[in-house]
Each structure stands twice: as structure tokens, then as C-alpha cells.
Amino acid sequence: MPLDPQMKTILDQMAAANSAPFHRMTPAAARELMERRAPSGAPVAVARVEDRAIAGPAGEIPVRIYTPAGAGPFGALVYFHGGGWVVGSIAMVDDVCRRLANAAGCVVISVDYRLAPEHRFPAGPEDCYAAARWAADNASAGGWDRTRIAVGGTSAGGTLATAVAMMARDRGGPSLAFQLLVYPATQRELTTPSHSQFANDNYYVLSRADMEWFWGHYLAAPADAANPYACPARAASLAGLPPAMVITAEYDPLRDEGEAYAARLKEAGVATVLRRYDGVTHGFFGMAAVLDKARQAIDDSAAALRSAFRA
Secondary structure: OOOOHHHHHHHHHHHHHOOOOHHHOOHHHHHHHHHHHOOOOOOOOOOEEEEEEEEEEOEEEEEEEEEOOOOOOEEEEEEEOOOOOOOOOOOOOHHHHHHHHHHHOOEEEEEOOOOOOOOOOOHHHHHHHHHHHHHHHOHHHHOEEEEEEEEEEEOHHHHHHHHHHHHHHHOOOOOOOEEEEEOOOOOOOOOOHHHHHOOOOHHHOOOHHHHHHHHHHHOOOHHHHHOOOOOHHHOOOOOOOOOEEEEEEEEOOOHHHHHHHHHHHHHOOOOEEEEEEEEEEOOHHHOOOOOHHHHHHHHHHHHHHHHHHHO
């Protein structure tokens, strides 16, 4: 379908800024660009927001914890930001996390994992897994229920979320109730029709050329592309993973691989809901301040989280 009118306005504004595409920038310049794109204005009110640091495999990991109004113990969502494993931060997803905490009535633990190329795979997944373990081990003190912990994220963060779900399955815990996967990258091979459709057109936020750049910075060696913790589509089996919601966007090079991954989850017996949002691009989930479909996607995600936490 045609671009959503609100989405087109956003894209036209971004095009007018005439920023270089990711694949023509250094990681430092790309990080600066993403910080400039972070939502501005008064933040959505949440009952409590706390910044702290938790123990990780290579030092402390910064986290930001959002607690909604009401009496606990709450369900908890351990959330991983996007940015191709190279850019992004907890500040970039502050608005999304506030909205999810309020709409789902759950604690959201946003994780500032290590970024590539300074810290290539498997640094990011190991940090994220450590954060999920920390959430389970500290549930009572934190005010959430260790039997109601979900993982989630957008783009690279969605990839990390499903990697953590696999790691939890393979390493004997923690037990996870749900995975929220918003346009995840699932394979190194960029050969799907949606990758061809958006090969070099950066008007739509992300291109295949950008994904080549991100993967090139993230993986430490070509063999890593066969590791399911880096590329979930390469997993021999998806059985035993927690229920999932997979969100894709029509105008997104990652659309087809996300939808194929949802199909594989279903084939493996994992209860999975797939939602494609038409007329929007990669990154739309973080645009709730100006995009109706982003608010709808957050509300849909919150409903899925509430259902998972009641199960």
C-alpha cells in the first residue's frame, strides 16, 4: 500500500536534512546522528525511572528501569535497543520504554549493551543474557515476578532478544514468558525480496547497503554468521522458545526475514503472532510521538505482554 501520510511527512523531513546514509559514515558519526534523532520534548510520565549499573561479563552494564504505577510484583520486560549493534543507546529508546511500561503495566529494564566494532559478537548477546539473568535473580528486590519475565527489542535489539531466548533455553535459564521481536535481523545473507526492493534507497531509513555495513562491523569472523546467537535463522531448532510476537514494517528491508522467522517459530510449535504494519518503514516503532501506527504497534505489543504475563 502507499506510504502512510504521517510516515511520508517524517521521511520527507529526514530527506531534507540530507544526512549521509549509515554505510557512508564512521561508527562515531552514525552514533552522533542517531542521538540527534532521539525523541525530544517532555518525556511521557512514568511512576519511577532509575538509572543503575549491573554486573556483566566484562564489567558493569548500564540499565534504566521503568516502573509503572500500581502495586507489584509486576511482570518485567528486559528491552534491548536497536541500531545495528553499532549505534543506539538507552536514551534513544527512552520514549518507547516509558510507553510500554505504562501500557503493559510492567517494569521495563532497558539495557545499554556493548557496541561494535569496539566490542564485536558475542559481546552484545552476552551482555543481554547477563541482564536477563540479573532480572531473574533480583526480581524480589526489584518489585517484579521472576516467573513473568519477557525479552524484547527493535531491529538489532530484536535479534538480541531472540538470541537471549535461545541462550536461556540452551543454558538452563532463566525461564522466559515471552519475546517481543520488532523487525528483527535474523540472517547475514541479504537475499530476500525486501532486501532487493530496498537495496540502495535510503529514503526509507534503512537499505541493504546499510545492513552490509552493520553486519560488517558486528561479526568478528565470517564463521559467526552460522552462529544462531548472531543469526537466529541459522538455528537448527527453535523448539522450546517462549511465545513470541513478531512485528514487521512494509517498507523495510528486514521485512521478509522477520516474517520467515515468525513462520519458523510457528513450525517449531512456538505460539507466535505476526503483525505487519503497512505503509511504514524500519524504525517506525520509535516514532509514537508523531505517528499513529507507532502508537498502535506499542498498544498491540502491550496487549500481548499483558496476555503473556497473565498466562
